Amino acid sequence: MISRGRAGGWLKEPIDVLPKWATFHGVAFNGVKVGPLPGFEERGSTVITDQKIEGGDSEPLLVVPKDLIISRQNINLFAKSDHHLRELLDALGDLGRTTRGAVLTFLLLQATICCPETKDIGVLNPLTEYIKFLPDELLPTFWTEEEQELLAGTTLKPAVSAKLNSLLREFENLRSATESIGWCAKYWWDESSGMLTFDDWMRVDAMYRSRALEFPGAGDCMMPCIDMANHASGDATAALYETDSDGNGLLLLREGKRIDQGDEITITYGDDKGACENIFSYGFLEDGMTSAKVMFLDLDIPDDDPLRPAKIYVSTAAPGFRIFEKGDTIDWESDFIWLIVVNEEDGLDFKVRQTTDGKREIQAFWREQELDTAKLREYIEADPAWDVFRLRATVLLQDRVEVQMETLRQIEGIRQTATVRDVPFMLASRLRSLELEMLKRAASTLESQRAQLLDADAVQKYLGLTGGDEDEQVDFS
Numbered sequence: 032m033i034s035r036g037r038a039g040g041w042l043k044e045p046i047d048v049l050p051k052w053a054t055f056h057g058v059a060f061n062g063v064k065v066g067p068l069p070g071f072e073e074r075g076s077t078v079i080t081d082q083k084i085e086g087g088d089s090e091p092l093l094v095v096p097k098d099l100i101i102s103r104q105n106i107n108l109f110a111k112s113d114h115h116l117r118e119l120l121d122a123l124g125d126l127g128r129t130t131r132g133a134v135l136t137f138l139l140l141q142a143t144i145c146c147p148e149t150k151d152i153g154v155l156n157p158l159t160e161y162i163k164f165l166p167d168e169l170l171p172t173f174w175t176e177e178e179q180e181l182l183a184g185t186t187l188k189p190a191v192s193a194k195l196n197s198l199l200r201e202f203e204n205l206r207s208a209t210e211s212i213g214w215c216a217k218y219w220w221d222e223s224s225g226m227l228t229f230d231d232w233m234r235v236d237a238m239y240r241s242r243a244l245e246f247p248g249a250g251d252c253m254m255p256c257i258d259m260a261n262h263a264s265g266d267a268t269a270a271l272y273e274t275d276s277d278g279n280g281l282l283l284l285r286e287g288k289r290i291d292q293g294d295e296i297t298i299t300y301g302d303d304k305g306a307c308e309n310i311f312s313y314g315f316l317e318d319g320m321t322s323a324k325v326m327f328l329d330l331d332i333p334d335d336d337p338l339r340p341a342k343i344y345v346s347t348a349a350p351g352f353r354i355f356e357k358g359d360t361i362d363w364e365s366d367f368i369w370l371i372v373v374n375e376e377d378g379l380d381f382k383v384r385q386t387t388d389g390k391r392e393i394q395a396f397w398r399e400q401e402l403d404t405a406k407l408r409e410y411i412e413a414d415p416a417w418d419v420f421r422l423r424a425t426v427l428l429q430d431r432v433e434v435q436m437e438t439l440r441q442i443e444g445i446r447q448t449a450t451v452r453d454v455p456f457m458l459a460s461r462l463r464s465l466e467l468e469m470l471k472r473a474a475s476t477l478e479s480q481r482a483q484l485l486d487a488d489a490v491q492k493y494l495g496l497t498g499g500d501e502d503e504q505v506d507f508s
């Protein structure tokens with residue numbers, strides 16, 4: 032439906048019409064406009080100064096009335112006067128109660144309202160038009176299979192597969208939850224008159240993913256006009272966004288900033304976000320990005336671990352570890368790994384017990400004490416063998432980092448075929464080299480941590496206690 036609307040013109044407005052829409056609905060522009068920045072048109076529209084401006088004493092550059100914010104709260108308000116929207120949100124249950132679910136559903140309904148083939152659906156509101164100004168971002172969920180293959184060995188590859196699976200599940204839920212609603216059956220799902228496809232769910236997801244901002248005072252939302260600002264990190268961030276005491280959205284020039292006429296007003300989408308997340312959510316990498324910054328690698332409990340099923344049952348942590356930059360070095364963290372590296376002989380145990388309502392559940396124990404596995408690290412940190420556990424974890428991570436580097440190297444020097452588009456090729460190439468570089472740095476950090484741990488008293492004692500002579504190699508994996 033959305034792609035038909037874009038092609039047919041009923042779901043598309045040129046960006047130069049935006050000021051008319053915005054001022055009509057009460058958005059105040061102070062010395063700024065929205066449009067493409069000459070020389071950087073591939074970045075879409077952005078906020079540009081009309082005149083030279085200085086931070087500190089200037090008025091907010093943009094003021095967006097609170098009723099234009101696409102937030103869960105406002106969508107619930109709209110639903111009071113739009114019974115089609117109410118029906119959808121109710122039918123979707125838990126998903127309709129999340130901000131993301133409510134926004135995606137709302138956007139889908141606005142596109143349905145705009146479609147010339149629908150009649151008497153939904154209630155026209157200012158945001159029905161706004162969706163027409165939003166571009167279709169080429170996020171990796173829209174890359175072809177061939178383009179996604181270029182990501183093999185990067186942390187983006189499993190993230191995109193998992194996202195596509197969860198989008199498919201959500202779309203099937205949307206279908207089963209709404210196909211008994213008359214107008215949905217007719218306009219969305221009917222074999223001949225139904226217009227909705229999986230592509231529509233992917234598109235509304237991409238709109239939200241690439242534009243949602245966490246607004247101090249309003250939470251996660253899409254803020255019309257302020258969401259036209261492009262990203263720049265560090266000192267290059269020109270403006271901040273927040274809400275005023277009435278809940279209106281504000282774009283404010285940073286203190287001390289001076290922007291010449293015709294220059295861009297950027298905001299930050301989050302300076303801590305890594306390369307993987309930037310491509311995943313926004314479909315670009317900032318020019319000056321020289322590090323992958325953060326990477327999440329998965330971990331599995333070995334098949335030959337006799338406690339594996341119980342460990343999987345009790346675990347609440349994300350099954351993997353994060354490596355991240357800390358000053359000039361690389362550090363790592365994981366809540367999950369501690370469950371892999373301790374076993375029965377160390378003091379970990381599981382017992383099945385019956386709850387008061389007759390159900391059975393597994394309870395974990397550490398040295399006979401009941402254990403909340405989310406706090407496992409705290410327990411084993413206090414254990415005399417802590418350095419031994421750390422050493423096991425370090426060796427495990429070294430292996431995992433090595434495997435990841437190997438997978439990346441297997442297709443080092445990827446080639447662009449005629450069917451691969453420039454943007455996916457360029458982003459995949461940059462991500463591959465940034466992540467390989469970070470993995471190399473992580474490998475060297477882990478190697479020095481391992482060397483240090485081998486010297487630790489507890490480890491030395493452990494080597495002695497296991498009866499090995501000092502030169503014997505112990506397998507910590």
Ligand SMILES: C[S@@+](CC[C@H](N)C(=O)[O-])C[C@H]1O[C@@H](n2cnc3c(N)ncnc32)[C@H](O)[C@@H]1O
Nearest residue numbers: 074075076168241242258259260261262313315
């Ligand atoms: C919140 S929107 C910003 C407005 C958007 N440019 C538009 O035309 O509607 C985020 C999208 O803008 C683009 N973008 C933002 N900052 C960028 C940058 N520094 N370099 C390249 N593209 C950028 C990306 O396509 C991103 O997904």
